[in-house]
Amino acid sequence: MPELSAQPRWQRRAVDRPQELLQAALAEFVERGYAATRLDQVARRAGVSKGSLYRYYQNKAELFKAVVRSALIANLDEAEALASAHSGGSRELLAAFLTAFTRRVSESALSGIPKLVMAEAGNFPEIARFYFDEVIQRARNLIQGILERGVARGEFRNVDTDYAWRVVIAPLMLGILWKHTFLACEPGGFDFERHLRSHLDLLLDGLAAREA
Amino acid sequence: MPELSAQPRWQRRAVDRPQELLQAALAEFVERGYAATRLDQVARRAGVSKGSLYRYYQNKAELFKAVVRSALIANLDEAEALASAHSGGSRELLAAFLTAFTRRVSESALSGIPKLVMAEAGNFPEIARFYFDEVIQRARNLIQGILERGVARGEFRNVDTDYAWRVVIAPLMLGILWKHTFLACEPGGFDFERHLRSHLDLLLDGLAAREA
Amino acid sequence: MPELSAQPRWQRRAVDRPQELLQAALAEFVERGYAATRLDQVARRAGVSKGSLYRYYQNKAELFKAVVRSALIANLDEAEALASAHSGGSRELLAAFLTAFTRRVSESALSGIPKLVMAEAGNFPEIARFYFDEVIQRARNLIQGILERGVARGEFRNVDTDYAWRVVIAPLMLGILWKHTFLACEPGGFDFERHLRSHLDLLLDGLAAREA
Amino acid sequence: MPELSAQPRWQRRAVDRPQELLQAALAEFVERGYAATRLDQVARRAGVSKGSLYRYYQNKAELFKAVVRSALIANLDEAEALASAHSGGSRELLAAFLTAFTRRVSESALSGIPKLVMAEAGNFPEIARFYFDEVIQRARNLIQGILERGVARGEFRNVDTDYAWRVVIAPLMLGILWKHTFLACEPGGFDFERHLRSHLDLLLDGLAAREA
DNA sequence: TATGAATGAGAGTTCATTCAT
DNA sequence: TATGAATGAACTCTCATTCAT
Numbered sequence: 001m002p003e004l005s006a007q008p009r010w011q012r013r014a015v016d017r018p019q020e021l022l023q024a025a026l027a028e029f030v031e032r033g034y035a036a037t038r039l040d041q042v043a044r045r046a047g048v049s050k051g052s053l054y055r056y057y058q059n060k061a062e063l064f065k066a067v068v069r070s071a072l073i074a075n076l077d078e079a080e081a082l083a084s085a086h087s088g089g090s091r092e093l094l095a096a097f098l099t100a101f102t103r104r105v106s107e108s109a110l111s112g113i114p115k116l117v118m119a120e121a122g123n124f125p126e127i128a129r130f131y132f133d134e135v136i137q138r139a140r141n142l143i144q145g146i147l148e149r150g151v152a153r154g155e156f157r158n159v160d161t162d163y164a165w166r167v168v169i170a171p172l173m174l175g176i177l178w179k180h181t182f183l184a185c186e187p188g189g190f191d192f193e194r195h196l197r198s199h200l201d202l203l204l205d206g207l208a209a210r211e212a
Numbered sequence: 213m214p215e216l217s218a219q220p221r222w223q224r225r226a227v228d229r230p231q232e233l234l235q236a237a238l239a240e241f242v243e244r245g246y247a248a249t250r251l252d253q254v255a256r257r258a259g260v261s262k263g264s265l266y267r268y269y270q271n272k273a274e275l276f277k278a279v280v281r282s283a284l285i286a287n288l289d290e291a292e293a294l295a296s297a298h299s300g301g302s303r304e305l306l307a308a309f310l311t312a313f314t315r316r317v318s319e320s321a322l323s324g325i326p327k328l329v330m331a332e333a334g335n336f337p338e339i340a341r342f343y344f345d346e347v348i349q350r351a352r353n354l355i356q357g358i359l360e361r362g363v364a365r366g367e368f369r370n371v372d373t374d375y376a377w378r379v380v381i382a383p384l385m386l387g388i389l390w391k392h393t394f395l396a397c398e399p400g401g402f403d404f405e406r407h408l409r410s411h412l413d414l415l416l417d418g419l420a421a422r423e424a
Numbered sequence: 425m426p427e428l429s430a431q432p433r434w435q436r437r438a439v440d441r442p443q444e445l446l447q448a449a450l451a452e453f454v455e456r457g458y459a460a461t462r463l464d465q466v467a468r469r470a471g472v473s474k475g476s477l478y479r480y481y482q483n484k485a486e487l488f489k490a491v492v493r494s495a496l497i498a499n500l501d502e503a504e505a506l507a508s509a510h511s512g513g514s515r516e517l518l519a520a521f522l523t524a525f526t527r528r529v530s531e532s533a534l535s536g537i538p539k540l541v542m543a544e545a546g547n548f549p550e551i552a553r554f555y556f557d558e559v560i561q562r563a564r565n566l567i568q569g570i571l572e573r574g575v576a577r578g579e580f581r582n583v584d585t586d587y588a589w590r591v592v593i594a595p596l597m598l599g600i601l602w603k604h605t606f607l608a609c610e611p612g613g614f615d616f617e618r619h620l621r622s623h624l625d626l627l628l629d630g631l632a633a634r635e636a
Numbered sequence: 637m638p639e640l641s642a643q644p645r646w647q648r649r650a651v652d653r654p655q656e657l658l659q660a661a662l663a664e665f666v667e668r669g670y671a672a673t674r675l676d677q678v679a680r681r682a683g684v685s686k687g688s689l690y691r692y693y694q695n696k697a698e699l700f701k702a703v704v705r706s707a708l709i710a711n712l713d714e715a716e717a718l719a720s721a722h723s724g725g726s727r728e729l730l731a732a733f734l735t736a737f738t739r740r741v742s743e744s745a746l747s748g749i750p751k752l753v754m755a756e757a758g759n760f761p762e763i764a765r766f767y768f769d770e771v772i773q774r775a776r777n778l779i780q781g782i783l784e785r786g787v788a789r790g791e792f793r794n795v796d797t798d799y800a801w802r803v804v805i806a807p808l809m810l811g812i813l814w815k816h817t818f819l820a821c822e823p824g825g826f827d828f829e830r831h832l833r834s835h836l837d838l839l840l841d842g843l844a845a846r847e848a
Numbered sequence: 849t850a851t852g853a854a855t856g857a858g859a860g861t862t863c864a865t866t867c868a869t
Numbered sequence: 870t871a872t873g874a875a876t877g878a879a880c881t882c883t884c885a886t887t888c889a890t
């Protein structure tokens with residue numbers, strides 16, 4: 001009675017497959033970069049055969065794009081949600097956003113994505129564009145919005161918001177970079193919290209001593 | 213009949229070749245990343261045959277390291293020189309340094325190196341370490357020194373200099389990133405001068421509005 | 425329309441492939457030596473693509489070692505079996521062994537292995553050592569054992585068995601050499617049987633005329 | 637007065653060059669085999685530039701042939717000389733020849749040549765043929781002549797001289813082989829003198845015990 | 849449908865040979 | 870004439886992709 005025997009060996013979790021593949025691929029791509037990533041290894045990590053990959057993704061480049069897309073999309077919604085919680089002062093709002101983002105970077109493996117995008121932008125212009133449109137632009141809208149609101153309300157000085165938003169964001173990117181590039185070189189490790197505090201301190205109050 | 217045999221098929225240029233090869237390789241590596249760069253293409257760009265590369269560099273990895281090393285070494289001395297010109301106030305000193313660095317990034321092709329290092333750090337730990345030791349650490353000494361001097365002289369607030377130096381540097385890195393990753397995505401281009409002004413403005417005076 | 429798509433372009437033969445590859449490689453290595461053997465050619469001879477070789481053997485050197493190992497191992501057991509058939513006089517035993525070995529050399533393609541090992545010993549010390557340990561030493565034990573037994577039983581003169589075994593073996597090696605090096609040069613060909621008879625005749629009774 | 641200055645830097649010893657090159661090449665070819673020998677290395681060993689090689693030998697194959705030829709020719713005359721000293725008994729003559737040859741093998745670097753020829757015979761049929769004609773055939777004439785003379789004079793048994801000569805020679809070849817292939821594997825080394833004694837002992841008197 | 853053996857284009861690398869100097 | 874930089878064909882090896890099973 002062959003029919004009686006339960007689930008056929010494959011199809012086990014055909015539904016979860018894409019997710020598992022994306023996770024495995026994300027890890028490998030972040031670890032080694034696009035070119036140095038072996039599909040063989042991705043498949044092994046996901047617990048499937050190399051051939052099966054091609055059932056879900058047309059080829060390596062498509063897999064890569066899917067990885068980036070899916071990783072970003074997961075994050076975008078949360079960021080947006082955060083942004084709409086705009087009660088309170090602009091100062092607090094900005095701090096809240098930067099804090100939330102820093103937490104995320106320090107904790108999640110997803111922070112590998114920005115690094116990946118930067119590294120492969122030359123070979124994948126569409127990825128760069130996608131990231132720019134979906135991440136950078138949204139971040140810009142968010143930050144610049146906060147800045148303009150703050151200026152309008154008299155909480156912030158009248159800064160050049162068209163460019164200032166990048167300066168605001170820069171230490172976040174540096175944090176990502178540090179985590180993925182120089183962590184191994186720092187003997188004492190890197191304290192994200194302290195970095196955040198330093199960032200907020202300088203950003204809000206500047207370096208200059210105030211005369212009494 | 214001198215005209216008969218026109219110019220020779222190739223020339224012996226043992227002295228200049230290494231430099232030419234490094235330049236060609238730098239351009240290709242920055243454009244495509246390590247793995248996607250074809251030695252064939254590097255050679256063609258330098259105007260030699262693929263085999264000639266191997267007279268000067270043992271293999272692809274060595275060529276890569278040589279590219280990074282030579283590009284960095286050229287820059288380090290100047291940075292150091294700049295640092296020793298320490299007359300004047302700390303505020304001016306800091307501004308001078310950031311300005312000089314921004315100019316360099318915006319003008320020279322060498323700014324591709326940091327991006328390259330970040331992208332390949334995972335596959336070339338020694339390169340990451342080298343960059344960290346020779347560039348990052350020097351920059352840290354420089355910046356942190358200026359900060360501490362400024363604090364000591366009462367020109368700056370008493371900030372956490374152990375971490376603040378990274379915040380100071382972050383917009384420079386973002387500038388590099390922008391140039392090499394997102395320039396093509398920005399319809400209006402990127403104005404390094406304005407970015408610098410914004411950076412200095414925020415860094416020195418902060419966001420917060422001062423009460424009268 | 426079954427005729428439309430004729431036989432498949434290739435077949436999966438994971439079980440037989442290694443053997444087929446070894447055979448093809450053996451032939452090529454013997455014919456040309458290690459360095460002059462092209463993997464391309466080995467693959468073609470085995471009826472597979474170049475890339476397939478690498479599924480079964482890590483690289484050329486490993487393929488070479490596998491060839492030598494597998495060729496030897498096949499033979500060793502038989503030799504051993506032969507040796508244990510030690511009934512009868514020592515004279516007959518020695519003759520039986522030399523005869524069996526000569527037959528094998530004259531008939532099998534495996535006799536190319538010793539020649540190969542000799543030729544490549546300089547570049548593959550491990551192969552030389554492997555051959556020495558697995559073949560030469562066994563042969564020595566076998567022959568020297570027969571000699572000592574013969575001496576003990578009064579069948580042989582009291583010869584220097586520590587060195588004599590090599591003299592006993594020498595004409596076998598010469599036979600191998602002849603087959604693989606000078607066969608084409610001998611207009612009348614080479615008669616292994618006659619060589620063997622000559623060998624046994626001289627070995628057992630020597631050259632010297634006996635006085636009545 | 638530029639003419640006054642003594643010998644121009646090259647031409648130093650243009651006459652000796654070929655000899656020096658042959659020596660260097662012999663050493664390299666014996667050490668590594670034909671294919672693995674680098675002309676670069678040969679040139680360096682001879683103290684000239686790679687390009688200069690081509691002034692004396694058309695290409696690698698020609699150099700190889702010249703090496704073999706010159707190495708052999710040096711030896712042949714001596715062997716011939718030895719052969720003509722045919723006073724005394726056949727037994728002594730044979731012993732004298734084998735002794736002389738063994739000495740030569742154990743001492744000179746030229747014994748690498750036979751090994752080289754055997755190894756490369758497949759790729760250089762002309763070399764094999766040359767060696768066969770110039771060395772093997774002469775050796776055969778020599779040995780077979782001694783054997784026939786001995787038989788005719790009643791000093792030797794009536795052996796099959798057409799094949800016996802090879803059996804006589806075999807231990808010499810084995811000696812060469814041992815020196816160049818298995819020397820490193822023998823912990824106690826290899827005593828050529830003892831090998832020779834064993835050879836002569838067995839060859840002349842055989843293994844068989846004589847009944848009283 | 850899942851597998852992984854088989855493919856084959858293309859990469860890095862080597863080196864005999866040539867030729868500008 | 871001697872040199873060694875430059876060449877380029879040819880090789881080993883890799884791996885994304887296909888397809889027989």
